[in-house]
Amino acid sequence: MDKVIIFDTTLRDGEQAAGGRLNTQEKLEIARQLAKLGVDVIEAGFPISSPGDFEAVSLVAKEVREPVICALARAKAEDIDRAWESVQGAANPRIHVFLSASDVHLLYQLKKSRKEILETSRDTVARAKKYTSDIEFSPMDASRTDPEYLYQILEAVIDAGATTVNIPDTVGYAIPGEFGKLIKGIFNKVPNIHRAVVSVHCHNDLGLAVANSLESIRQGARQMECTINGIGERAGNASLEEIVMAIKTRSDLFDLTTNINTTQIYKTSRLVSELTGFPVQPNKAIVGANAFRHQSGIHQDGIIKKSITYEIMDPRSIGIPASSLVLGKLSGRHAFKERLAELGYNLSEENLNRAFAVFKELADKKKDVSDKDIESLVAEEQRTVSETYHLDRLQVTCGDRGIPTAAVKLVGPAGQILADAALGTGPVDAVYKAINRLVGVPNMLTEFTVNSVTEGIDAIGEVLIRIESDGITYTGRGADTDVIVASAKAYMNALNRLLAAKKTNGAKARLAEGL
Numbered sequence: 001m002d003k004v005i006i007f008d009t010t011l012r013d014g015e016q017a018a019g020g021r022l023n024t025q026e027k028l029e030i031a032r033q034l035a036k037l038g039v040d041v042i043e044a045g046f047p048i049s050s051p052g053d054f055e056a057v058s059l060v061a062k063e064v065r066e067p068v069i070c071a072l073a074r075a076k077a078e079d080i081d082r083a084w085e086s087v088q089g090a091a092n093p094r095i096h097v098f099l100s101a102s103d104v105h106l107l108y109q110l111k112k113s114r115k116e117i118l119e120t121s122r123d124t125v126a127r128a129k130k131y132t133s134d135i136e137f138s139p140m141d142a143s144r145t146d147p148e149y150l151y152q153i154l155e156a157v158i159d160a161g162a163t164t165v166n167i168p169d170t171v172g173y174a175i176p177g178e179f180g181k182l183i184k185g186i187f188n189k190v191p192n193i194h195r196a197v198v199s200v201h202c203h204n205d206l207g208l209a210v211a212n213s214l215e216s217i218r219q220g221a222r223q224m225e226c227t228i229n230g231i232g233e234r235a236g237n238a239s240l241e242e243i244v245m246a247i248k249t250r251s252d253l254f255d256l257t258t259n260i261n262t263t264q265i266y267k268t269s270r271l272v273s274e275l276t277g278f279p280v281q282p283n284k285a286i287v288g289a290n291a292f293r294h295q296s297g298i299h300q301d302g303i304i305k306k307s308i309t310y311e312i313m314d315p316r317s318i319g320i321p322a323s324s325l326v327l328g329k330l331s332g333r334h335a336f337k338e339r340l341a342e343l344g345y346n347l348s349e350e351n352l353n354r355a356f357a358v359f360k361e362l363a364d365k366k367k368d369v370s371d372k373d374i375e376s377l378v379a380e381e382q383r384t385v386s387e388t389y390h391l392d393r394l395q396v397t398c399g400d401r402g403i404p405t406a407a408v409k410l411v412g413p414a415g416q417i418l419a420d421a422a423l424g425t426g427p428v429d430a431v432y433k434a435i436n437r438l439v440g441v442p443n444m445l446t447e448f449t450v451n452s453v454t455e456g457i458d459a460i461g462e463v464l465i466r467i468e469s470d471g472i473t474y475t476g477r478g479a480d481t482d483v484i485v486a487s488a489k490a491y492m493n494a495l496n497r498l499l500a501a502k503k504t505n506g507a508k509a510r511l512a513e514g515l
Contacts, residue, residue, distance in 0.1 A: 004247060004258050005223040006240065007041040007199065008034050010272060011060070012072055013237055014227040015045075017278065019447070019466055019473055023501065026275045027056040031064045033271050034228075037264040039240075041068040041223075043096065047086040048079045052504075054086050061090035068092040068134065075099035075124040084131040094134040096166075097124050101139035101153055103146065114149055122156045129161030136164040138201065143167075143174040147182060151189045158190070164197045164223060169212055172205025172235060176215040183219040199223035202238045204230060209238035214246055217254060228272040229280055229287065241265045241286040241318070249312055266319035267344035274379050277464055277475030279451065286318060289372075319344050321371065329363035336374075343371060345378055365481050366458045376453045376460050376479045380489070388413060388499045389439055391492045396484050398427040406430035408488070410438050428487045435488065439495055441502075443469040450483055463490040467498065474498045 011027050014020065022030070027044070034042050042064065047054040061069045069090035073079035075097055087093035099121050106112055112120075121137065128135045137157040142150055154165050167186065169179060183200070187193055200216040200223070202209040213224050230239030244260045251257075269287040273280050282289040292315040302309030315321075321342040327335060333356050340347060340355070347355060358377050363369055393409035407421040408431060418438045424430030432445065447466040452459045461483035465476045474497045478489025 002222070002256050004217060004256050005040045005197065005199075006038075006244065006258050006260055007043065007070075007223050007225045008039040008227065008240060009043040009201075009225055009237065010034070010227040010231065010240075011056070012043040012045050013201075013225075013233060014231040014272070014276070016233045017231045017236065017276070019475070020231065020276045020278065021473055021475060022056075022275060023497065023504075024052065024056045024059055028059055028063060030228075030272060030275060031060040033264070033268050035064050035066050036261070037268050038259045038261045039067055040259055041070055041094065043070040043072060043225075044087075046072040048073065048082045054082065057086040058089065061087045061093065065091045068094050070094040070096050070136065072096045072098065073128070075120050077124070077127060080124060080128045080131075084128070088131070092134070093132050094136060094164075095128040095132060096136040096138065097121075097128055097162075098138040098140050098168075099124070100141055101150060102141035102144040104144060105141050118153055118156055121153055122160045125157045125160040125162050133161075133163065135162045136166055136199070137162040138166040138168050140168055141170045143169040143179060143182065144171070147185055147189075150182075151186065154186065154190045154196075155192055158192045158196045162196055164199050165193075166199040166201050166223070166225065167216070167221070168201040168225075169203055169209075170201075172203035172209065174202070174208070174212050175206075176208060176211045179212045180215040180219045183216045183221055187220050197223050199225055201225035203233065204235040204237065207235070209236070210242045210246070213238045213243055217247070217256065228268055229278065229284070231272070231276060231278055239285070241269065245286050245313060245318065248317075262317050263319045264344065270375060270379075274477065277466065277477060279449075279464065286313075291315075292320065327359075327363070327369045327374070328367060329360065331363070331369075339371070339374060340378070343375060347378075362460075362481070370454050372453045373460055376462060379477070380479045387492070387496050388503075389418075389492060389496060391488055392417070394431065394485055394488050396427045396431065398430075404430045406434045408434040408438065410435070410492075412438075427484050431484065431488050432491055435491055435495070439499075441469065441495060441498060443467040443474075443495070443498065446473065448487075450486075453479065461486045463487045465490045465494055467491075467494045469498050472501070474501070 015022055031042055044060040045053040045057040047057050057071050069087050071083035071087045073083040083095045100110055125135055125137050139153050198221045200213055200221050202212040224243050226238040226240040226243055228240055230236040244258055247254050247256050280287055336356050336359055355378055390411040392411050395407045398404040404424045404427045409419040412418050420434050420437045422430050422433035424433050446468050449464045451462050453462050460479050460481055462479045463486040466473050474494045476490040476494025478486045480486040
C-alpha cells in the first residue's frame with residue numbers, strides 16, 4: 001500500500017493556541033513521545049520567534065533522531081539562516097519556508113504585488129536549498145488564492161528546490177469538495193509536481209479540518225500536517241489521531257498506510273493534554289473519555305453480544321486497555337506495575353516506588369481505583385519532579401458563618417521550611433494568598449477550572465489554572481480527592497513553572513553580560 005507521511009506540528013502550531021505554553025524540557029518530552037508514536041516529521045518550532053523557541057528546536061534536533069526535524073521560517077534570509085542553525089544538528093533536518101499568496105493577504109497585510117511574492121518565494125527556497133536538500137514551501141492562505149497564480153508559485157519553488165509543497169487552508173475556509181478540486185487541479189496543472197510531495201495543512205474554523213485532509217488524500221496528497229488532540233491557532237488544526245484512525249479503519253476506501261504505532265495514541269494524547277493544560281473534551285473522537293463508552297441499552301446489548309455492532313475500532317488499538325482489572329487497597333506492587341504497563345507507563349524503579357506509595361494512599365480513600373485515577377496520580381507525581389517549592393501541609397477552615405482561613409507549609413529551596421496563614425473570600429482564595437506571601441512572585445490568576453477525573457463522591461478532582469506574570473501565561477494542574485488540596489497543587493505547579501522560566505531567563509541574561 002502507498003504511505004501517507006504524518007507531519008506533526010503540535011510543538012509549533014499547537015503551541016500557538018491561546019494559553020498554550022511549553023518550556024524547553026516539556027517540548028523535548030513531547031517530541032520523544034511523538035517519535036515513539038512513529039510520526040515521520042516533527043515541526044519543532046519557529047526559531048526566529050524567540051531565543052526559547054530556538055533553544056527548544058535545537059535540543060529536539062540533537063536528542064530526537066528518528067523523525068525528520070523541521071524548523072519554520074518566513075521567506076526572509078534571516079529566518080532561513082536561523083532555522084538552519086537550529087536544525088543542523090538533526091539526523092534528518094528540514095527547513096519549512098512560508099509566504100502569503102492570497103490577494104487578501106497581499107493587499108492588506110504584505111502590500112506587495114504577485115510578481116514580488118513569486119520572486120521572493122523562489123529566491124528564499126533557493127537560499128534554504130544551500131543548507132539542506134529537504135525543503136518544504138507553503139503558500140499561506142492557499143485555499144483563498146487564485147488557483148492559476150498558486151500553480152505558478154508551486155512550479156517556481158519546485159524548480160528552486162522545494163521537495164514538499166504544502167497547501168494550507170490557513171483560516172479554515174475550505175469545504176471538502178472545493179478543497180479536493182484544488183488539490184486535483186494542482187496535480188493536473190503544475191507541470192513539475194511529480195518532483196515534490198503534496199502536503200496539506202488544514203484548520204478547523206468550520207469544523208472541517210479532518211474532512212478536508214481526508215479529501216485531499218483521496219485526490220493524491222501524501223503528507224498530512226496535524227496536531228495531537230487537534231490543538232492549535234483559534235479552533236485548532238486537523239487532529240492527528242482522527243486522520244490516522246480514519247485511514248486505518250477505512251482501509252477499504254483509502255488503501256493507504258502510515259508509520260504510526262496507533263497503540264501510542266492514547267498515551268500521547270494524555271501527555272499533550274497534561275503539559276499544555278488543554279483538557280480533551282469528553283466527546284472528542286478517538287481519545288475522548290466517552291469515545292468507547294455506551295449508555296444506551298440497545299447499544300450495550302449489542303456490545304455485549306458482539307463489540308463490532310457499535311464499535312468500529314478496538315480501544316486497544318489506540319492504547320486503551322480493554323480488560324477491567326480493578327485495583328484496590330489489597331492490590332500488590334506487581335499488579336500495579338502490570339496495570340501501568342498496560343496503560344503505557346514504563347517507570348524507573350524509584351518513580352515506581354513513589355507512585356505505588358501514592359496509589360496505596362489513594363486506595364485507602366477509595367474502594368476501587370480506576371485507570372483514570374492511576375493516570376492522574378502518575379501525572380501528579382511527574383509534576384513534582386522539578387519543584388522549587390513543594391506543598392508540604394495545608395489546613396483550611398471555612399463555612400457559611402466563618403471567615404475562610406488557610407494555613408500553608410511549604411518546603412523551599414535547600415529544604416527550608418516556610419509557613420504562613422491568610423484569610424480569603426473563600427478557601428481557595430485564602431490558600432492562594434498564603435502561598436503568595438511565602439513565594440513572593442507577583443502574578444494574576446486568569447483561569448480556574450475544576451473537573452472530576454471519574455464518577456462518584458470519592459472521585460479525584462483535577463484542577464487546571466492559568467496565571468499571568470509579565471505578560472506571559474503559565475499553566476498549572478493538580479489532582480487530589482480533596483479539591484482544595486488539588487487547587488493548591490495546581491497553583492504550586494504554575495508557580496514552579498513561572499520560577500523555572502525566570503531562572504532560565506536570568507541565567508541567559510548573566511551569560512550575555514559575561515560575553
